[in-house]
Amino acid sequence: MVSQATMPRRGTEVNHKAKHVLIVGGGYVGLYTGLRLQRALRRELRSGSVQITIIDPQSYMTYQPFLPEAAAGNLSPRHVVTPLRRVLPRVRILNGKVTKVHHGARSVTFQPLVGPSQELEYDVIVMAAGSVSRTLPIPGLADAAIGFKSVGEAIALRNRVLGMLDRADATEDERVRRRALTFVVVGAGFAGVEALAELEDMARDAVRYYDSIEEKDLRWVLVEASDRILPEVGPEMGRWTLEELRERGIDVKMQTLLRSCEGGLVKLSDGDEFESATIVWTAGVKANPVVNAGDLPLDERGRVMTTAQLTVAGVTGAFAAGDVAGVPDVTNPGKYCAPNAQHAVRQAKVLAGNVVRHLSGRPLLTYRHKYAGSVAGLGLHKGVANVYGIKLHGLPAWFMHRTYHLSRVPTLNRKVRVMADWTLALFFKRETVSLGEIETPREEFRAAAATV
Structure with a gap:
């Protein structure tokens, strides 16, 4: 068995008696926990009595609420991610996956x-x-759709939408045009509504540069299984959002299921059938599969069973938070905290403090939150918000959406870069260029080499 002590950071002295804190995941909870532990344990980290490791396939944390703006070209993709090694210089970053947790033996199987x-x-x-x-x-x-959880998916989707405009403009085949100009989003939560609204707004700007395409040629379809959209902002704001989307010509299908989409042929439960070259799936999330490969207890939804102190139920030396954890909502007995960024950032603060308390043998604190509300962007200068009971829509809600998320982006470096992007957008039109070839960068070289 290889101990983390055999893998020291550059410039640190190996200490085989160091307490090792292992963080599985470098997202909201992983990054913010690492930041707070790095500050709270700075003396211990300097002396080598404590070591901290984060394991994640990526070397950066993605601020997911900004993915729709990155997809629409309002933000640079590099500015919605935070490099872990830069902001966590005292934390060891290992890129790869944990494939199994052996908590009984206090070890994990790490696959680089x-x-x-x-x-x-x-x-x-x-x-x-x-x-x-x-x-x-x-x-x-699996073959026809794309998700919307990573910066790679967001940029691929942006290139896809703009590439479909190029395809439609270059052909006179009406079937090819209809297929290219039909865009489908499945799921009407935050991710689905914001992605659709931002991309529709971008596409409406882009068609001005195409002689053969008009706004009325674009078809956007939002498919939702329930009878509500954006349930997080409340029924009144949800109804306003529905009216706003429909006024923009978006076909919102409520209480409708996607039956199949083989070969891009979309079949819905209401009997509607049509072809689409762009299908986006945002119909919910589930805990990372790593939770199924180990000996930590799980709840009925497949999440790590977690206490209000953010410890894993029934064991010692294990903590959990964020989407992977079933955290009880002590302000609403019988309910669990929603899997969103607001909870993840707040939980990380309490979790990091409890890890420090655990290492020093002090009592742990309970995670208790006060609901602040929800905000959503619906394109440039359009939004919806319900914050502390104050309900807004349009420009004020859009401004509140940007202000709230700017305050939550980690590090001053990223805040300044995001502000710079937004400021430049006030004076210059956004870029509406598809760079789809970056997804297959070797194709042209491979074709040239094949002729030799």
Whole structure:
């Protein structure tokens, strides 16, 4: 068994007696927990009596509420991510996945991006692996659809939408045009509504540069299984959002299911059938599959069973928070905290403090939150908000949406860069260029080499 003590950071002295805190996941909870532990344990980290490791496939944290704006070209993709190594200089970052948790033995199986797996020991583990898209066994979904949880998906979707405009403009085949100019989003939560609204807004700007395409040629379809959209902002604001989307010509189908989408042929439960070259799946999330590969207890929804102190129920030396954890909502007995960024950031603050308290043998604190409300962007200068009971829509809500999320973006560096993007957008039109070739950068070279 290989101990983390055999893998020291550059410039640090190996200490085989160091307490090792292992954080699985570098998202909201992982990054913010690492930041707070780095500050609270700075003396211990300098002396080598404590070591902290974060394991994540990516070397950055993605601020997901800004993905719609990145997809629409309002923000640079690099400004919605935070490099872990830069902001966590005293934390060891390992890129790869945890494939199994052996908490009884205080170790995990770590699979790096390249090379054989390793067994890493720890004293305290923090499960912060987040969530993945919750999909259903729908024919054609895996081949025809794309998710909206990563910066890669957001930029690929942006390139896809703009690329479809190029495709439609270059052909006179009406079937090809209709298929290219029909865009479908499944799921009317925050991710689905914001992604659709921002991309529709961008596409409406872009068609001005195409002689053969008009706004009325674009078809946007939002498919939702329930009878409400944006339930997080309340029924009144949800109804206003529905009216706003329909006024923009978006076809919102409530209480409707996606039956199949094989080959891009969309079949809905209301009997509607049509072809689409762009299908986006945002119908919910589920805990990262790593929770199923180990000995930590799970709840009925497949999340790590967690206490109000953010410890894993029934064991010691294990903590969990965020989408991967079933955290009881002590302000609403019998309910659980929603899987969103607001809870993840707040939970990370309490979790980091409780890890420090655990290491020093002090009593742990309970995670208790006061609901602040919800905000959503619906394109440039359009939004909806319900904050502390104050309900807004249009420009004021859009401004509140941006202000709130700017305050939550980690590090001053990223706040300034985001502000710079927004400021430039006041004076210059956004770029509406598809760079789809970046997804297959070797195709042209491969074709040239094949002729030699």
